[in-house]
Structure formats: C-alpha cells, structure tokens
Amino acid sequence: MNxxxxxxxxxxxxxxxxxxxxxxxxxxxxxxxxxxGHIPDEAIPWIATKLGLQPINxxxxxxxxxxxxxxxxxxxxxxxxxxxxCALLGGYKTCAAFEQEFNTQLGEVSPDGEVTVEFVECLAxxxxxxxxxxxxxxxxxxxxxxxxxxxxxxxAEAAQRR
Ligand code: FES
Numbered sequence: 001m002n003x004x005x006x007x008x009x010x011x012x013x014x015x016x017x018x019x020x021x022x023x024x025x026x027x028x029x030x031x032x033x034x035x036x037g038h039i040p041d042e043a044i045p046w047i048a049t050k051l052g053l054q055p056i057n058x059x060x061x062x063x064x065x066x067x068x069x070x071x072x073x074x075x076x077x078x079x080x081x082x083x084x085x086c087a088l089l090g091g092y093k094t095c096a097a098f099e100q101e102f103n104t105q106l107g108e109v110s111p112d113g114e115v116t117v118e119f120v121e122c123l124a125x126x127x128x129x130x131x132x133x134x135x136x137x138x139x140x141x142x143x144x145x146x147x148x149x150x151x152x153x154x155x156a157e158a159a160q161r162r
Contacts, residue, residue: 001042007035011050021051025061029068037077038069073116074109076154079133080142082119085126090143094130095119097144101151114158 003011014027025047032043039062048055062068080086080095095106098117104110107118125131128140132150139150 001032001036001040001046003032003035007031015050022053022057024051025053025058026065029058029062029065033068037073038071072109074114075158076115077133077135078115078117079120079123080117081121081123081125081129081131081133083122083126085129086122086131089129091130093144094132094142094147097147098132098151101148101155112158114154 010031011028014031015021015024018024028047028050029039029043032047033039044055044058044062047053047058051058062070078098080091080098082091082095095117098115099105102110102112102115102117104115104117107116109116120133123131123133123138125138125140130142132139132142132147134150134154139146142150
C-alpha cells in the first residue's frame with residue numbers, strides 16, 4: 001500500500017494513544033482514507049497485522065460505517081449538503097448541476113477522473129445554504145450559477161495540470 005511517510009508516521013503515533021491496539025482501527029481507517037481517498041483491499045490485512053487483529057475484524061468496521069469508501073474517487077471531491085436548509089434552498093439542483101457539468105452520477109468518478117460528487121448531511125453552515133464542500137474548502141450559497149462557476153474553475157485547474 002502506497003502511503004505517504006507522514007501518514008505512516010501518524011499511524012504509528014496514533015496507535016500509542018490506545019492501551020488496546022485494536023481501538024486504533026477507526027483512526028487508522030480515517031488516516032488511510034484521507035491519504036489515498038478510499039480503503040483499498042490491501043489495507044485490510046495491513047491494518048490487521050499492525051493491530052494484531054484478524055482481517056475480518058477490520059472488514060467488519062469498514063462495512064459498518066458508511067463514511068468509508070471502498071472505491072477510488074475523483075481527484076476532487078465535491079460534497080453537496082442535502083439536509084433541510086440546503087435542500088429547501090436548492091441543494092438538489094446544485095448537485096444536479098455538478099453532475100451535469102462533469103457528465104457523471106452521484107458517487108461515481110467522472111469520465112475525466114476529475115471529480116466525484118456526493119451528497120452529505122449538514123455541514124454546519126445552514127445560514128448560508130446551499131453549501132458545498134470541495135475537498136477542504138467550504139463554498140456558501142451555491143446555486144446552479146455558482147455550481148457552474150466552480151465547475152469551470154475545477155476544469156481550468158485540471159487543464160493547467162495537463
Ligand atoms: S443544512 Fe446544509 S449546512 Fe446545514
């Protein structure tokens with residue numbers, strides 16, 4: 001598994017915080033997902049060995065928590081809030097605009113590999129709904145026009161990289 005040295009260091013450190021190594025399963029999964037965007041198959045035996053568990057113990061945790069992804073995602077992760085305030089103020093239309101802009105569907109990697117669009121629950125910014133989190137950046141009052149503008153920005157950044 002190809003983890004960054006800083007992730008490996010964080011993993012070794014976090015394990016020392018728990019008297020029982022097995023309690024570090026969740027933090028380890030979060031660190032791995034943060035680094036590579038999802039939990040690949042090889043992470044399961046890797047974590048099990050690290051924590052002295054059976055692979056099935058790690059697998060059970062992954063399947064219990066919906067926030068862990070088993071498939072890779074696009075380079076950019078677009079999370080659209082669909083909780084009450086955002087839903088009432090057009091979050092679903094915002095989401096559809098992103099899907100259309102990148103010719104993709106919820107939870108899939110867009111054909112250009114650039115984005116994955118997903119719904120999430122309340123992002124704690126209900127007063128500025130609809131709200132969208134792109135990677136770690138929060139965007140407020142994202143109506144369809146703003147979704148198109150943000151999409152154009154992502155596409156321009158992608159073109160620069162090529
Ligand atoms: S309802 Fe969307 S941020 Fe709270």
